Amino acid sequence: MSGVKYGVVGTGYFGAELARILHDIEGAEVVAVYDPENSEEIAKELNCAIEKDAESLCQREDIDAVIVASPNAYHKEPVLYAAQNNKHVFCEKPIALSYADCNEMIEATKKNNVIFMAGHVMNFMDGVRRAKQLIHEGVIGDVVFCHAERTGWEDAQETVSWKKNREISGGHLYHHIHELDFIQFIMGPATRVNMVGGNVAHQGENFGDEDDLLLITLEFGGNKYATLQYGSAFRFNEHYVKIQGTKGAILLDLQDVKVVVKTAEKEEQFLLHASKEEDEDRARIYQNLHGGIAYGKPSQSVPMWLDTIMKRELQYFHDVILGAEVEEEFVPLLDGTAARASISTADALTLSLNEDRKVSVEEVILKNEKLNA
Numbered sequence: 001m002s003g004v005k006y007g008v009v010g011t012g013y014f015g016a017e018l019a020r021i022l023h024d025i026e027g028a029e030v031v032a033v034y035d036p037e038n039s040e041e042i043a044k045e046l047n048c049a050i051e052k053d054a055e056s057l058c059q060r061e062d063i064d065a066v067i068v069a070s071p072n073a074y075h076k077e078p079v080l081y082a083a084q085n086n087k088h089v090f091c092e093k094p095i096a097l098s099y100a101d102c103n104e105m106i107e108a109t110k111k112n113n114v115i116f117m118a119g120h121v122m123n124f125m126d127g128v129r130r131a132k133q134l135i136h137e138g139v140i141g142d143v144v145f146c147h148a149e150r151t152g153w154e155d156a157q158e159t160v161s162w163k164k165n166r167e168i169s170g171g172h173l174y175h176h177i178h179e180l181d182f183i184q185f186i187m188g189p190a191t192r193v194n195m196v197g198g199n200v201a202h203q204g205e206n207f208g209d210e211d212d213l214l215l216i217t218l219e220f221g222g223n224k225y226a227t228l229q230y231g232s233a234f235r236f237n238e239h240y241v242k243i244q245g246t247k248g249a250i251l252l253d254l255q256d257v258k259v260v261v262k263t264a265e266k267e268e269q270f271l272l273h274a275s276k277e278e279d280e281d282r283a284r285i286y287q288n289l290h291g292g293i294a295y296g297k298p299s300q301s302v303p304m305w306l307d308t309i310m311k312r313e314l315q316y317f318h319d320v321i322l323g324a325e326v327e328e329e330f331v332p333l334l335d336g337t338a339a340r341a342s343i344s345t346a347d348a349l350t351l352s353l354n355e356d357r358k359v360s361v362e363e364v365i366l367k368n369e370k371l372n373a
């Protein structure tokens with residue numbers, strides 16, 4: 001194969017940008033798009049066809065790979081269509097809103113021997129890669145604790161986006177699965193989890209129905225823990241991950257935008273993104289990003305820091321389709337299993353909140369196995 005032909009399902013804010021990025025990759029061509037509302041503009045811009053639905057797009061013989069960027073609850077169907085038609089798939093995060101759905105998607109893509117890459121774009125930030133590398137080299141010793149916050153305040157909305165609707169987005173935890181995914185990447189899968197919270201300050205018709213305050217504890221066994229806070233009920237905005245090791249610590253500051261590595265000998269600071277300009281751009285944008293949710297229009301370009309990491313992840317997907325070897329670190333990113341591990345933990349957390357108890361992640365997995373037996 002010398003080139004790759006793509007179809008894109010869902011061409012809103014993110015999908016349209018993913019399509020534009022693909023259009024500019026050498027050897028990539030966007031052949032068709034499908035979106036119930038927003039396909040015309042991008043189809044005209046990229047000079048490609050408009051399909052009537054996701055199934056017909058996936059059935060096209062001239063398509064090798066499908067990008068899924070529809071709202072979160074509508075990822076599963078196009079991923080299954082793509083797999084059934086032997087197309088490789090790149091699916092935006094969260095890949096699905098339940099462990100059972102993730103499983104079905106993984107099984108279908110595996111059976112048809114196609115790549116199933118999750119859009120966990122944080123993996124392509126320079127600062128994240130550097131942090132992982134330093135941890136791998138033992139610079140901060142054994143990681144024993146992580147703490148992440150992705151919190152802010154959201155005012156009443158004139159129109160309430162699907163991103164605020166729990167059924168479609170999954171709520172803050174699923175929609176912002178990045179931090180949980182990153183922590184599990186570093187610490188391994190959580191074993192027992194607990195979540196408290198609820199919708200404490202956002203009831204009424206100008207708000208969605210998601211919980212606006214989520215307080216999470218993860219246990220990993222071996223005396224290792226993590227805590228996370230998510231939501232739009234926090235008057236002080238925060239967005240960071242702190243990684244605490246036996247010999248040092250790393251701060252990934254996604255709001256004031258820097259990476260700080262601290263050991264007994266020294267404290268060093270690195271860029272989070274590809275340049276100082278990108279870090280400063282992100283910091284400036286974050287001053288106006290309320291509640292951590294990015295709203296955008298299909299015609300709107302993404303910020304430059306996001307553009308760079310989206311370009312990197314799509315280039316990676318493209319290269320792997322063309323036969324490039326997958327780095328060990330990225331194997332679970334390219335077969336859906338890392339994304340599924342995050343969702344199984346999110347499901348256990350949801351159960352914990354609903355039933356007011358600590359839940360073992362295995363319970364979610366075993367329950368699914370029993371249902372399928």
Ligand SMILES: NC(=O)c1ccc[n+]([C@@H]2O[C@H](COP(=O)([O-])OP(=O)(O)OC[C@H]3O[C@@H](n4cnc5c(N)ncnc54)[C@H](O)[C@@H]3O)[C@@H](O)[C@H]2O)c1
Binds near residue numbers: 037094119121
């Ligand atoms: N990786 C990231 O950092 C990141 C950032 C933003 C969004 N996303 C993800 O990208 C996806 C899209 O988000 P967005 O910001 O572009 O939202 P958006 O609302 O701007 O776009 C969603 C698009 O999907 C279309 N759509 C609705 N139902 C559909 C269906 N059944 N099939 C196909 N298309 C359908 C809508 O018409 C709309 O054009 C979501 O899964 C979101 O979580 C990821």
